Amino acid sequence: MREITFLEAIREAMTQEMERDSRVFLIGEDIGEYGGAFQVSYGMLEKFGHERILDTPITELGLTGAAVGAALIGMRPIAEIMFMDFTTLASEQLVNQAAKLRFMFGGQSSVPMVLRTPAGSGTGAAEHHSQSFENWFVHVPGLKVVMPTTPYDVKGLLISSIRDNNPVVFIEHKLLYKTKGEVPEEMYEIPLGKADIKREGKDLTIIATGIMVQKSLAAAEELIKEGIDIEVLDPRTLRPLDTESIVKSVKKTGKVLIVHEAVKTGGFGGELAGVIAESEAFGYLEAPIIRLAGREVPIPYNRDLEKAAVPQIEDIVEKARELATLKV
Amino acid sequence: MREITFLEAIREAMTQEMERDSRVFLIGEDIGEYGGAFQVSYGMLEKFGHERILDTPITELGLTGAAVGAALIGMRPIAEIMFMDFTTLASEQLVNQAAKLRFMFGGQSSVPMVLRTPAGSGTGAAEHHSQSFENWFVHVPGLKVVMPTTPYDVKGLLISSIRDNNPVVFIEHKLLYKTKGEVPEEMYEIPLGKADIKREGKDLTIIATGIMVQKSLAAAEELIKEGIDIEVLDPRTLRPLDTESIVKSVKKTGKVLIVHEAVKTGGFGGELAGVIAESEAFGYLEAPIIRLAGREVPIPYNRDLEKAAVPQIEDIVEKARELATLKV
Amino acid sequence: MKLSKENAEHYMLQMYQVRAFEEQAEKSYMAGKIHGTMHLSIGQEASAIGSISTLEPTDFIIGHHRGHGLCIAKGADLNLMMAEFYGKENGYCRGRGGSMHIADVAGGNLGANGVVGGGIPMAVGIGIGLKMKAENQVLLAFFGDGAASTGAFHESMILAVLFQVPVVFICENNQYAMSFSANDWTTSKKIAAHGEIYGMAGSCSTDGNDLIEVKAAVGAAVKRAREGGGPSLIVNDTYRWRGHSKSDRNRYRTTEEIEEWKKKDPILKFRAYCVKEKLLTEKEADQIKEKGYSDIEAARVFAEASPDPKVETLEEGVYAP
Amino acid sequence: MKLSKENAEHYMLQMYQVRAFEEQAEKSYMAGKIHGTMHLSIGQEASAIGSISTLEPTDFIIGHHRGHGLCIAKGADLNLMMAEFYGKENGYCRGRGGSMHIADVAGGNLGANGVVGGGIPMAVGIGIGLKMKAENQVLLAFFGDGAASTGAFHESMILAVLFQVPVVFICENNQYAMSFSANDWTTSKKIAAHGEIYGMAGSCSTDGNDLIEVKAAVGAAVKRAREGGGPSLIVNDTYRWRGHSKSDRNRYRTTEEIEEWKKKDPILKFRAYCVKEKLLTEKEADQIKEKGYSDIEAARVFAEASPDPKVETLEEGVYAP
Numbered sequence A, B: 001m002r003e004i005t006f007l008e009a010i011r012e013a014m015t016q017e018m019e020r021d022s023r024v025f026l027i028g029e030d031i032g033e034y035g036g037a038f039q040v041s042y043g044m045l046e047k048f049g050h051e052r053i054l055d056t057p058i059t060e061l062g063l064t065g066a067a068v069g070a071a072l073i074g075m076r077p078i079a080e081i082m083f084m085d086f087t088t089l090a091s092e093q094l095v096n097q098a099a100k101l102r103f104m105f106g107g108q109s110s111v112p113m114v115l116r117t118p119a120g121s122g123t124g125a126a127e128h129h130s131q132s133f134e135n136w137f138v139h140v141p142g143l144k145v146v147m148p149t150t151p152y153d154v155k156g157l158l159i160s161s162i163r164d165n166n167p168v169v170f171i172e173h174k175l176l177y178k179t180k181g182e183v184p185e186e187m188y189e190i191p192l193g194k195a196d197i198k199r200e201g202k203d204l205t206i207i208a209t210g211i212m213v214q215k216s217l218a219a220a221e222e223l224i225k226e227g228i229d230i231e232v233l234d235p236r237t238l239r240p241l242d243t244e245s246i247v248k249s250v251k252k253t254g255k256v257l258i259v260h261e262a263v264k265t266g267g268f269g270g271e272l273a274g275v276i277a278e279s280e281a282f283g284y285l286e287a288p289i290i291r292l293a294g295r296e297v298p299i300p301y302n303r304d305l306e307k308a309a310v311p312q313i314e315d316i317v318e319k320a321r322e323l324a325t326l327k328v
Numbered sequence C, D: 001m002k003l004s005k006e007n008a009e010h011y012m013l014q015m016y017q018v019r020a021f022e023e024q025a026e027k028s029y030m031a032g033k034i035h036g037t038m039h040l041s042i043g044q045e046a047s048a049i050g051s052i053s054t055l056e057p058t059d060f061i062i063g064h065h066r067g068h069g070l071c072i073a074k075g076a077d078l079n080l081m082m083a084e085f086y087g088k089e090n091g092y093c094r095g096r097g098g099s100m101h102i103a104d105v106a107g108g109n110l111g112a113n114g115v116v117g118g119g120i121p122m123a124v125g126i127g128i129g130l131k132m133k134a135e136n137q138v139l140l141a142f143f144g145d146g147a148a149s150t151g152a153f154h155e156s157m158i159l160a161v162l163f164q165v166p167v168v169f170i171c172e173n174n175q176y177a178m179s180f181s182a183n184d185w186t187t188s189k190k191i192a193a194h195g196e197i198y199g200m201a202g203s204c205s206t207d208g209n210d211l212i213e214v215k216a217a218v219g220a221a222v223k224r225a226r227e228g229g230g231p232s233l234i235v236n237d238t239y240r241w242r243g244h245s246k247s248d249r250n251r252y253r254t255t256e257e258i259e260e261w262k263k264k265d266p267i268l269k270f271r272a273y274c275v276k277e278k279l280l281t282e283k284e285a286d287q288i289k290e291k292g293y294s295d296i297e298a299a300r301v302f303a304e305a306s307p308d309p310k311v312e313t314l315e316e317g318v319y320a321p
């Protein structure tokens, strides 16, 4: 099958949906001529014109609210926040309005919108352009939160997100943009709320999100050489979470390592730990639930420090080995 | 000893600190003549004048940033955000600036400020005036997060927060404002990062935050009648967390129930579960770690629905009984 | 602009309904039948009704926390509205929203909001959507003088002009944001002037207690918006008679000031106008008033007899299917 | 306003240092010695240096992402600055901040910022603090034309006027916010006009490529602020020659436009002025230029020889003791 990049898969999903459904449009900063800070929407202005590619000045709150309002009357906007760090400016509209309007109005309306945003470190852009806030939005009933990890997944998940009748926060790790993979040309949906076992194994379950899925897969390849057989589970959708798949995998392996890039304290790993520790999988646990996640620091500029601030393949190998070989 | 309300204790802490230290000032909406939406600062304008009680128009981002800036040059501002729901508008300055400036500038500066905000449901104020976002701020290195639960604690913790050289998010549950308790007139500090065992017990540890501490204590009184002896642990400071006290208590009782008002998914209960499940207490657990927390809905207006949306004493009694009597 | 008798009767009735609704709301609250808080617009009726009288039924409004008048002006069913105020299952929002969040989406009322400035960015997006749908509809977006100080306002004005949305932004300047006086905020008198600089043609202030003046100003802006002339910003100067909400102790203003404004009662003003213009006799006006109050009494009865939501349904309706 | 020879030499040197610093930055990046991104202010030097030349050493500035010129103008140590750019332990921020976050707190530079508009609310607070300390200090707060569209700007202007802070807000209008043209944002030309309406006396625009004009305008505002006259808003119209950052492909503007602006090079303009006014000879100017470039070369050598931060120290310095 044809191989394209993660970034191209996003562009293709948006383009195909815009061709299919005239209610879909893009709104964001520098998404027109500039093509988006990461060139995700490059070329789309030529195709769809200024009527459907709405380039805005720097107005995170305003443009997010504009997406909410348009969705409220039946459009299907895709808003882009250039860096996830700036969702701090947009969260009022996302959290108080988009997430709540339907419930607050007793079901009279819905807010079918997608807010796409690049997250994560690794580009040397330092403290204000590197954060991962997924658990903030997981904490908000009314929102859905999607974190795709492969070109194939990102296309199917984005199409589902656009077609979903609820506000979806769609988080793209920057270092995934140039990764390549097989992606069908036709449109397809990957249902929100379904985890994917990216690698089957029997000794230990790694639950990883975003870029950590790729790093965990690489770690698993290392460890199989030592005879340690790792299962890598990618939730893909963080809210709603596919608890069933998680419980099943942990019951099978009896051990679990949670890996994410976001800061450990208060992060999504806690939610995963909580879900497992209160489930029937608890009785099957042969070792503590271990979280390997971002260190308790802002993301620094210096390249070595930046790397040290988030889990790397070696860190995963080490923790996974330790846990897999632990006798309790 | 003299009894005063939680609200009066806050006012007294602020007043005494302002008398002691001329760098301390208040900034917020309607904190002057109006006395604050909950009358916390009532009377302080007369005492300190407009120079130190800075009443602002509706500018959550602006006033929070103003506190950050003033702190940056050595003042000690106390900013009030009228309802925690509106920290969504202020979080850019809190999360990207206040929390990061010191690290980002390699230690050249510090940001000694307090952001006080009333949180939680129970006042019939519905979706936009009832939320609990503590875990958002727990997730941000550089911030401290304090959630006091008694008049005595709130005074000592607020004094420590004002004297702390870091940005502190200080979360006050509205339903606590009118609760009464013994509070010394003199100034005293309660160190940040120290949990408090609010009730000793041996059968089960309840770790509760905010108003849930009071509800858990009431539940414990019910259960002792049935011979179930509950330990209630109040972390008081959520970041930094007193992991040691938590682990110790759980090792002692072997069972743990986590109770908070914020929505369960993505909440601080996950962090607590994660901390316990990866600690040495794991080996002492005699039952799954259970979280009892806010339901997966915005806070509704109707009184019965509003109550049903967050844990009540009966819910705690029931869960605690179930867990305490569980044989695994 | 000359009103028809029919319209005069209609506006007069709506004004009394709003006044009666809010007086009733206050009574129900005092009687302990209602929990929470509420924001009354008594004294501001001309702004809501004058503005919304310029719309077609297919047009839209989006409101703010002080929104009872806006709802009624947009034609809300008084029973469903009162039931919502009482938190009942058959209220507009199934009792989930209450006073601060009433919406009547089918009737073109896209809802009140508890966040000051919360509706303004959405208004831009609604305008974008209306433009894309090209059905010639217009939106009125209401907010208070306090909301004009928010960042949401500034960003939204810029976007509204950039995308030339068919939206009329209406600032109901009732002189205070809680205790914060519009005179303290040094730009208060200048909100409309900002509008001009943002590039909104025809931004202006009105005597917001004069229904006729409000209707004329908003009507012109609505016409311009409908014809593709883009957004406007209109400031209706008015006054709230009651405290900000139930927590208000009125420490920031004098009784004299309140009394002064009460003399400018928008209802009496409109009534006098109708009588002078021979649109209504005093007797007809009295009958309308009576009808207004009895409509609300009927709504109260309806609301109090209505069922509460079932607790088992709590988690319904968070997500759309 | 007549410059002293000493000042002329000083500003000329700073201009060349800024230009040289950024040319070096670009080279180091191209050579793969630097990761991340950077924002060059080549073409905007007069705005930074003209503005900051009006300050006393005890005064403060707060900057934005395009801040190299501001740092140098405020008297930064070039070695420590370059070391920071290289992410080294002995850089101003111990390599934690990099290009976008250089601060020199002891020197009164309260730091650059990666969030557009991020420094503006802080500026108000710094102003509040300075007023409370009553040591007669002033703050210059820099931001771009793009930042003027943010809610942070609007809220901050209102608060600045309300509290009459000793702050001069300086909008460096380089015509674009990334690809977004100041002409597209319909109020771009009107930022200073907004300032007037907010109630900032003496808000104005300058030819931001003319150091003398900038200095005069900012100087007057600084004087007013120092004397308790409150905040001002000044817009320096200028142009960035380079792309927005390393990701820019310059699709949104023409080569002709860039070439047109290059003819208005602020360095050549100031140099010509100095020669005309007999403050400098051509030869002296050449010597200054040479010194500027060699200072930067020395800084590069210093930076490249500097140690990297130790990974073990990662978690240091998040919290103040």
Ligand SMILES: Cc1ncc(C[n+]2csc(CCOP(=O)(O)OP(=O)(O)O)c2C)c(N)n1
Binding pocket: B029, B058, B060, B082, B086, B089, C039, C065, C066, C114, C115, C116, C117, C143, C144, C145, C146, C147, C148, C174, C176, C177, C178, C244
């Ligand atoms: C963002 C935000 N900040 C603060 C509040 C608390 N609050 C509710 S209404 C209000 C005053 C609003 O003033 P204005 O916009 O003039 O409307 P009015 O109440 O006068 O009708 C305030 C401060 C809020 N609801 N939202």
Ligand SMILES: Cc1ncc(C[n+]2csc(CCOP(=O)(O)OP(=O)(O)O)c2C)c(N)n1
Binding pocket: A029, A058, A060, A082, A086, A089, D039, D065, D066, D114, D115, D116, D117, D143, D144, D145, D146, D147, D148, D174, D176, D177, D178, D244
């Ligand atoms: C809040 C926020 N939104 C978006 C960005 C991405 N961004 C960085 S610089 C920039 C343009 C800024 O324009 P302007 O303020 O005019 O400054 P200039 O870059 O032209 O110097 C943008 C959009 C950001 N850093 N912060």
Ligand SMILES: [Mg+2]
Binding pocket: C144, C145, C146, C172, C173, C174, C175, C176, C177, C178
């Ligand atoms: Mg008002």
Ligand SMILES: [Mg+2]
Binding pocket: D144, D145, D146, D172, D173, D174, D175, D176, D177, D178
């Ligand atoms: Mg610019």
